[in-house]
Amino acid sequence: MFVFFSKLIPYFLYPLSLAAVLLAGAVLLRHPKWQRRLLIAGVLLIWIGGNGWVTGALLKSLEWQYLPSAEIPQADAIVILGGGTHPPTYPRPGPEVDDAGDRMIYGARLYREGKAPVVLVTGGRLPWSFATGASEASQEMVDLLTFMGVPEEAILQEAESVNTYENGVFTKEILAPMGINRILLVTSAMHMPRSVAIFEKLGFEVIPAPTDFVITEFPEDLPLSQTWPNYLFSIFPTADNLNKTALALKEYIGIVAYWARGWL
Template sequence: MFFPLSKLLGFFALPSNVVVVLGLLGVALLATRWRCAGARLAAASLVLVALLGWSPLGNALLIPLEERFPAVEPDGAIAGIVVLGGSITPEVSGARSSVMLNEAAERLTAAAVLARQYPDAKIVHSGGDAAFLLPEGNESVVALRLLADLGVARERLIAEDRSRNTVENAVFSKAIARPQPGERWLLVTSAYHMPRAVGVFRAAGFPVVPYPVDFRTRGPQDALRPFPSIGDGLRRTDTAVREWVGLLVYRLTGRTDALFPAPAGR
């Protein structure tokens, strides 16, 4: 039940979707006796598109997420590496019989580098078919094929191919990894997603060492940096707002250990 609700909420957690829905509602009202209200809604929608697309709002919202867990090279022994899905477009990969990476590709390229640094570590790729209506294909199958092509021994690779969201990533990965007391497992995911992912893994009883990748900003200096195109700004704002909404909802439903998880000791 949680998965369909999360997908529905996810649609309305994207500012671009909300703004377009408001604009369409405004246009529909133009043909009714509420045409004045419709005109205002349509105009407000256009202004909001410009604001969300050109202003630095997306960067300002994303930076605190990316800065929460600084990129630090781990020291000591590493038992395993959990790589969260989201870096592959499975439906296109299947259609083209090749691995089609998206802008989160560093999740997989970083995993290949870490596999060389820690030759005894197991690698669990966590990600199934997260599509709600139309099947897109299983991401882990494609991801493991790419990691093997990059030189990672197949006997080290483990597919967690059932998860559809971050909660299931944590629960199913723990069941497969079976982490033992004292073991250290790296968690590889996009920097903006790391706070929610760490909180969920902690709540699931699977302590991990964060290894953030796929940074979308340079840091605080981008907080006032506008976007050259509306598309770029809307995409960045959608990414940030969806993550903040996810943090709130996961905390309210008890699926994370804190509203804004922080590194251990903070």
């Protein structure tokens, strides 16, 4: 049940969800004073959560904790966390990548550069989101990695985990008997702080290999490029910024929840 509630509870803390609850209350309540308060609170939540300043600050606070090294050191294995694929269900011609698909691209690149002799992909699929005929996320990752030139015999697969903690636990079960402890950990930059903390807690020597950065030195859609049009446009809320804010809040909620359970 922890997995279910860990996925459910954040929805009640996202700006858009909270705003929807507040606005619904404003419609249903018959007290004019409270209607006005709830309406103002709902609009403010959308405005704050959807403007580029808040979104940019939240994302950067996570993504820039682990920046790429100028020279990536050698490791015993490359571990790629799941979450970057869509299953090959009809009418898709095969597995496809989503916004986090850079994980596979970067993992394949590190292997082809000779940074480690083995690639382990980790990730199952949530029971309630399991589409008929869909493969496990890790199998989709294997298919994409082999397409990008990683030999199948160099790929290890973990297909049972449904969250980041289980990614670490089941990865440990596979790699520990092989004497593998020093790993290049590949995941989205936003997800890296929680992932590093989990894998280090489990005893791994972790070399962070972040990818899928949203915030760069000169982002086009966030207010960090020091141009006055971006400063102006970033004041206004957008659906894209609301989504990015929700993703950042999800990470912070995950960090708190995992810390409370002693997983970090």
